[in-house]
Amino acid sequence: MATQDHTASAAEILEPSPMAQMRRRVFGHYGIIIGGAVLAIIFAIAIFAPLLTPFDPILDQDLAQKLKPPFWHDSPKYDPAHPLGTDLQGRDYLTRLVHGARISLLIGFSAMIISGVIGTALGVAAGYFGGRVDMIVNFIITTRLSMPVVLVALAVVSLIGSSLWIVIWVLGLLIWDRFAVVMRSTTMQVRNLDYVAAAQACGCSTFRIILTEIMPNVVNHLIVVATLEMAHAILLEAALSFLGLGVQPPAPSWGLMISEAKGMMFFDAWLIGIPGAALFALILSINLLGDGVRDVTAPENRN
Amino acid sequence: MVKYILKRLGVAFLVALTVSIITFSLIYVSGDPAVALAGEAASNEEIEHIRKSYGYDRPIPVQYMDWLGRALQGDLGRSHYLKEEISDVILARLPNTLILAGCAIAFALTLSIPLGVAAAIRPNSLIDRFALTLAVVGQALPSFWFALIMMFFLGIKLRWLPISRVETWQGFIMPAIALGYYVTPGVMRLTRAGMLEVLQSDYIRTAKAKGLRPLTVLFKHALRNAIIPVVSLAAVQFGFMLGGSIVIESIFAINGLGFLAWETIQRGDLPMMQAIVLVLSLFYILITFLADMLNAFLDPRIRVT
Secondary structure, eight states: OHHHHHHHHHHHHHSOOHHHHHHHHHHTOHHHHHHHHHHHHHHHHHHTHHHHOSSOTTTOOOGGGTTOOOTTSOOTTOOTTOTTOBOTTOOBHHHHHHHHHHHHHHHHHHHHHHHHHHHHHHHHHHHHHOHHHHHHHHHHHHHHHHSOHHHHHHHHHHHHOOOHHHHHHHHHHHSOHHHHHHHHHHHHHHHTSHHHHHHHHTTOOHHHHIIIIIHHHHHHHHHHHHHHHHHHHHHHHHHHHHTTSSSOTTSOOHHHHHHHHGGGTTTOTHHHHHHHHHHHHHHHHHHHHHHHHHHHHOGGGOO | OHHHHHHHHHHHHHHHHHHHHHHHHGGGTTSOHHHHHHOTTOOHHHHHHHHHHTTTTSOHHHHHHHHHHHHHTTOOOBOTTTOSBHHHHHHHHHHHHHHHHHHHHHHHHHHHHHHHHHHHHSTTSHHHHHHHHHHHHHHHSOHHHHHHHHIIIIIIISOOSOOSSOOSGGGGHHHHHHHHTTTHHHHHHHHHHHHHHHHTSHHHHHHHHTTOOHHHIIIIIIIHHHTHHHHHHHHHHHHHHHHHHHHHHHHHTOOSHHHHHHHHHHHTOHHHHHHHHHHHHHHHHHHHHHHHHHHHHHOHHHHHO
16 A cells, blocks of 8 residues: 555656646647737737727728828828728728727627537537437538528528628527537547446436536537637628628728728728738637647647 | 438438428518518509519418429529529529639649648658648638739739639639638648548558558558548538639629629529529539448448448
8 A cells, every 4th residue: 555655656746747737738839829829919909999099990080081001101191190001981990900800709709609509509419319319410410501601691691681790690590510510429429438327327317417427528629619610700700791791881890891992902902901911810810729729638639 | 322322312302302491481581572572662562563473472381382393393483683584594604603613622622632641641741831831821811802812913913814704714713712722721631631540550551561662552542541531521612612602703703603692682682592592502412412422432331331
């Protein structure tokens, strides 16, 4: 007994605790560091948007000030009050850009939550109960996949009118498929493990087993899918707004800003470049973070 | 095999039926289709006239059966706006979308499969890093923005490629790249992961030990097995492209189904909208069914279970 205790404590000294190992893996992962940092910055910008610039993204229009160039254009028209220039209506482009972060994050996060709830419920039910439930859920997933997302979203939005919350709900109700597919397969793997059988033998209710035995063991996959779908929702919103059927003017959505600048492509391409680059940075940081979470939590993916 | 085909066929049929019901109910999303068609300025008599002439006064199940029955015979009704047979319009526009999606998937596969194979042969090498970076960047690039950027540099600055409304093959290059690059990260990762797994298997070691040429081992033995999941993914992505080409087609003004869908949605032409959603969904169902058949043919394990 005494020798056993002794070796155990020696092993503890030699090997860092799992928590410390995890911490080391997280902070040694470039994707998580870079993605997390960029995302945190964009998040902070979105929260403090009104404090960052002296202008209002919608109300401060001044046609006399329209199409001021950004700071890297060495032009006499440049106005230091507008470091990123002004748009066609003479609104400060930096102000519209930082307020646009709010719209993208709000839509991405809300649509992700809605689709996550639907997809997880379907996927976990299919994976846990199997049999007929699985068959029905599979059928629902196949049906959903065969309907083209962009087209259906556009059609529905055009029929019931577009507002921020309608876009969120339409996207949320459409993009749950990946949640369902991934949750179904991971739940299937977990539900055959011994501790689930033990919980069943103890007489735990199905609800409790799913909540306390299944969910904690599939949550890392859930987080990875959540990041992917958040990015997906943001891209879809931008595409819808670009086509004129998403967020409506004068709201400063990045997709809408690109759409409004489309006609100026020959002369003022920076009007397209700036919001697109912001969109790219946001999606890239979310994806890097998601990839990082997958690498860190699943050892088998770590090559 | 026959049992598998029949089962898969049955599922495809049921999915198609469900999709048709959902598509049909699309026009009731906004409430009364007659009011939606008549516009805001219409009087009650006009709305009543439209309701009668388009048959919206009948019970909904009767309308659905009538619509489905005609659709099965290839009659999708007449467009409210164009005053033409919808099936004629769709058939006229379909080739452009098929060419575009075909070029896009060809571009995606010729880029991603060799890259994935090369990355798997030397994991963590320079080419692997390059492929992974390309995948991460590609996934984050909004396709409509990428299309505009390409248009700006290749079309406006360098004047290498035409930017809009061109029916020559040069006109399809930029749209195909803009539509196809989005698929490359997924296909490349799948090829890489599949190849990594296969290359470690015993039969590859045996093949190498037999003294077969490395290229023969790589392509005949390894890639053939690693490519099976890629077939499914490529088919699914091809289906998504048909539906997703709406953004790219509207940017490059390509006269295909996507552009038609966009025009139709802006005009509020409900029967045409229904027909396009139905046709694209049926295409997706057909493509995934064919891909499953191809997979079952390539991989005997699928048809046994």
